[in-house]
Amino acid sequence: MATRVVVDPVTRIEGHLRVEAMLDERGVIKDAMSSGTMWRGLEVILKGRDPRDAWAFCERICGVCTTVHALASVRAVENALDVKVPPNAEIIRNIMFLTQQVQDHVIHFYHLHALDWVDIVSALKADPAATSALAQKVSPSWPLASTGYFKDLAGTLKKFVDSGQLGLFQNAYWGHPAYKLPPEANLMAVAHYLEALKWQKEIIKIHTIFGGKNPHPNYLVGGMASAISMQSDNAINMERLNYVKGLIQDAMQVVENMYIPDLLAVASFYTDWAAIGGGLGNYMSYGDIPQNGIGDVSQFRMPRGVILNKNLSEVLPLDLTDAGQVQEEVAHSWYEYPEGKGALHPWDGVTVPKYSGPKPPYKQLDENAKYSWLKAPRWKGNAMEVGPLARMLVGFASGKTEYKDVVTEALGALKVPATALFSTLGRTAARGLETKLCVHWLMAEYDKLIANLKAGDSATADTARWEPSTWPAEAKGYGFTEAPRGALAHWIHIKNAKIENYQIVVPSTWNASPKDSKGQHGAYESALLNTPLADPKRPLEILRTIHSFDPCLACASHVFGPNGEKLAEIKVR
Ligand code: NFE
Ligand code: MG
Numbered sequence: 001m002a003t004r005v006v007v008d009p010v011t012r013i014e015g016h017l018r019v020e021a022m023l024d025e026r027g028v029i030k031d032a033m034s035s036g037t038m039w040r041g042l043e044v045i046l047k048g049r050d051p052r053d054a055w056a057f058c059e060r061i062c063g064v065c066t067t068v069h070a071l072a073s074v075r076a077v078e079n080a081l082d083v084k085v086p087p088n089a090e091i092i093r094n095i096m097f098l099t100q101q102v103q104d105h106v107i108h109f110y111h112l113h114a115l116d117w118v119d120i121v122s123a124l125k126a127d128p129a130a131t132s133a134l135a136q137k138v139s140p141s142w143p144l145a146s147t148g149y150f151k152d153l154a155g156t157l158k159k160f161v162d163s164g165q166l167g168l169f170q171n172a173y174w175g176h177p178a179y180k181l182p183p184e185a186n187l188m189a190v191a192h193y194l195e196a197l198k199w200q201k202e203i204i205k206i207h208t209i210f211g212g213k214n215p216h217p218n219y220l221v222g223g224m225a226s227a228i229s230m231q232s233d234n235a236i237n238m239e240r241l242n243y244v245k246g247l248i249q250d251a252m253q254v255v256e257n258m259y260i261p262d263l264l265a266v267a268s269f270y271t272d273w274a275a276i277g278g279g280l281g282n283y284m285s286y287g288d289i290p291q292n293g294i295g296d297v298s299q300f301r302m303p304r305g306v307i308l309n310k311n312l313s314e315v316l317p318l319d320l321t322d323a324g325q326v327q328e329e330v331a332h333s334w335y336e337y338p339e340g341k342g343a344l345h346p347w348d349g350v351t352v353p354k355y356s357g358p359k360p361p362y363k364q365l366d367e368n369a370k371y372s373w374l375k376a377p378r379w380k381g382n383a384m385e386v387g388p389l390a391r392m393l394v395g396f397a398s399g400k401t402e403y404k405d406v407v408t409e410a411l412g413a414l415k416v417p418a419t420a421l422f423s424t425l426g427r428t429a430a431r432g433l434e435t436k437l438c439v440h441w442l443m444a445e446y447d448k449l450i451a452n453l454k455a456g457d458s459a460t461a462d463t464a465r466w467e468p469s470t471w472p473a474e475a476k477g478y479g480f481t482e483a484p485r486g487a488l489a490h491w492i493h494i495k496n497a498k499i500e501n502y503q504i505v506v507p508s509t510w511n512a513s514p515k516d517s518k519g520q521h522g523a524y525e526s527a528l529l530n531t532p533l534a535d536p537k538r539p540l541e542i543l544r545t546i547h548s549f550d551p552c553l554a555c556a557s558h559v560f561g562p563n564g565e566k567l568a569e570i571k572v573r
Pocket of ligand 1: 062069486509554556
């Protein structure tokens with residue numbers, strides 16, 4: 001009889017995700033369901049509000065990708081009202097964007113994903129001197145690698161484990177046979193988990209400097225609310241800018257001398273995962289990091305495009321304004337669409353929640369019925385994967401040298417073919433390689449800002465079209481970005497200076513979507529198919545693949561169940 005494995009909630013993610021996997025008699029996943037069990041209704045909350053305020057609401061969709069919804073939102077309003085931002089605003093937005101990307105990817109690797117590969121309990125058996133030798137071999141330029149350092153850490157870890165209170169490290173499948181790292185590699189990884197935790201609160205100070213705070217820094221329709229003046233102690237001055245430069249230099253150290261070496265070292269033990277978890281084979285990137293205004297897509301550092309069926313010889317163009325391209329379906333989602341409508345472009349999008357699932361607590365969802373709070377976005381009818389892997393592949397297939405260089409180098413280091421990219425391991429590796437590009441782009445954007453300031457340009461906003469009296473009676477716009485988890489866009493319809501409609505289609509909605517009307521799986525579901533589980537009671541393999549996407553369900557379904565009730569309570573690890 002087929003077995004159904006339920007993981008709910010999936011932990012070490014943001015938001016509320018439930019996965020059900022149906023196994024055949026050999027223990028191989030034959031079908032899978034990804035269900036967002038939370039609804040938040042941001043799109044409904046925005047109706048009737050001032051479009052200039054939308055970013056502040058949208059940004060609070062999520063505390064993880066804390067800046068990207070503000071960025072997509074101001075861009076959508078600016079697009080609708082034909083507002084052009086000054087060059088410094090574009091650069092500061094790029095700096096904010098890249099800071100988020102770098103911080104988020106490092107956090108994902110160490111704090112959300114690493115424990116799928118690293119066995120904390122095995123680290124107790126590590127010899128500190130051997131760990132020191134290993135660390136110096138793996139990352140020769142990372143300073144914290146002495147025997148004493150690892151001895152102290154091993155002592156702390158032992159106290160943790162002996163106390164029976166694992167705290168941060170509670171709830172995992174410790175001792176599972178699928179963990180393959182030797183004890184020393186595990187201890188080194190624990191060390192870097194803690195180093196990354198200390199560092200991530202530093203890098204994000206860049207957001208507080210340019211945006212006043214983090215999470216949820218300030219944005220502005222027309223530019224950035226970042227006053228720059230070399231003559232003032234209260235504005236962003238040279239002392240603050242030098243501080244930013246120091247933070248970027250530290251980030252380069254962390255990424256190049258800790259993250260990338262760790263990624264390659266851990267990956268080398270798990271190359272079998274280069275053949276597991278590929279999934280759809282369709283990849284999409286909206287692109288970002290404009291160099292010549294948001295309208296000039298050809299000048300983005302992160303390119304735009306679509307790859308279908310793993311065909312890296314063709315990058316297809318995409319258009320977010322074309323009603324036939326991006327559409328959302330609700331065939332398996334707890335929403336209602338107008339009579340006769342199956343798929344809607346976001347400008348015509350409708351958000352009417354209608355829960356029809358089982359009364360909680362329930363044992364299982366029905367894959368033939370509606371089963372998620374996520375809609376199912378599709379591109380020209382195709383289910384798509386978005387995120388770092390999609391971006392790396394679009395960059396690589398577009399022939400961009402920077403992308404080709406980092407991808408080729410990593411494939412060489414791991415001694416795996418290019419097809420290895422279409423996998424769980426490929427997804428995790430792509431995130432690291434992207435971080436390497438991003439940290440260099442961060443410095444390049446910083447240098448551009450300094451050059452502009454030296455040339456006498458310190459403008460960060462253009463408020464010529466701030467007053468609603470300057471707006472048309474009705475306007476539509478869209479704004480996009482590449483959030484850490486992938487392609488993100490907001491669509492707005494403004495009428496008489498108020499928001500008439502607002503639709504948000506986020507990366508985790510693409511990746512975690514349920515089936516569509518044609519029965520096509522979303523990216524998570526598809527990636528789980530054909531994966532063998534060694535022990536269905538401890539489905540580590542499911543976590544590895546799902547975590548490789550870096551899920552965020554807060555973003556993806558923009559309010560707990562209608563009455564705030566818990567939709568399910570199932571104890572899992
Ligand atoms: Ni909350 Fe988000 C990102 C957005 S979700 S993390 O990245 O947008 O996919
Ligand atoms: Mg939406």
